[in-house]
Amino acid sequence: AQSVSQHNHHVILSEAASLELGCNYSYGGTVNLFWYVQYPGQHLQLLLKYFSGDPLVKGIKGFEAEFIKSKFSFNLRKPSVQWSDTAEYFCAVTVNDYKLSFGAGTTVTVRA
Amino acid sequence: KAGVTQTPRYLIKTRGQQVTLSCSPISGHRSVSWYQQTPGQGLQFLFEYFSETQRNKGNFPGRFSGRQFSNSRSEMNVSTLELGDSALYLCASSWDGEAFYNEQFFGPGTRLTVL
Numbered sequence: 001a002q003s004v005s006q007h008n009h010h011v012i013l014s015e016a017a018s019l020e021l022g023c024n025y026s027y028g029g030t031v032n033l034f035w036y037v038q039y040p041g042q043h044l045q046l047l048l049k050y051f052s053g054d055p056l057v058k059g060i061k062g063f064e065a066e067f068i069k070s071k072f073s074f075n076l077r078k079p080s081v082q083w084s085d086t087a088e089y090f091c092a093v094t095v096n097d098y099k100l101s102f103g104a105g106t107t108v109t110v111r112a
Numbered sequence: 113k114a115g116v117t118q119t120p121r122y123l124i125k126t127r128g129q130q131v132t133l134s135c136s137p138i139s140g141h142r143s144v145s146w147y148q149q150t151p152g153q154g155l156q157f158l159f160e161y162f163s164e165t166q167r168n169k170g171n172f173p174g175r176f177s178g179r180q181f182s183n184s185r186s187e188m189n190v191s192t193l194e195l196g197d198s199a200l201y202l203c204a205s206s207w208d209g210e211a212f213y214n215e216q217f218f219g220p221g222t223r224l225t226v227l
Contacts, residue, residue, distance in 0.1 A: 032213035043218045045218070049213060051212075094212045097167075098143060099145065100145070102147075102156075
């Protein structure tokens, strides 16, 4: 079955630490990849997306993600996290349609 | 520009009742999608509408239905409510119905509790 997998359920970091969240998908063919973030008490919002071109994409707030087609992966990274990055992060995919298929989400807690 | 709005924000219903949730997309957006978010199942796609037509449907029973009006506003309806329907229902809109990679803008959600 087609799916999106996020490797970590909960990540706890200290400020200034580097963050990497894993995401793998099992869809074949052309995919469009997204990372959404949900800050406490706020709406889901887009961090970044990939649909073609340079596989290293940069998003808002210093986040970036790398699409590795051979590994079916789209991992999210940030070199130095801040307390304000505490949130839930969702990887999502669309495949030739308009519906987002989400991973289970990763809760990131940044300790000051 | 105003964001996606959803009403009501909170609802409490009892089993067997039906409920209608409303979503107003961002002005100019023509695609509206609905998602269910629960702790156990995460975010799951319900359906997507574009120009008053349902284009995509997720794996939910027929008790879940929706529609879109000519002004792009959308409603979803759940009939014969079950305890398992308790969830946060999210609406998202997108400005262009042609590209699969367009950003979807999410609303705050409607928290439905079924007793």
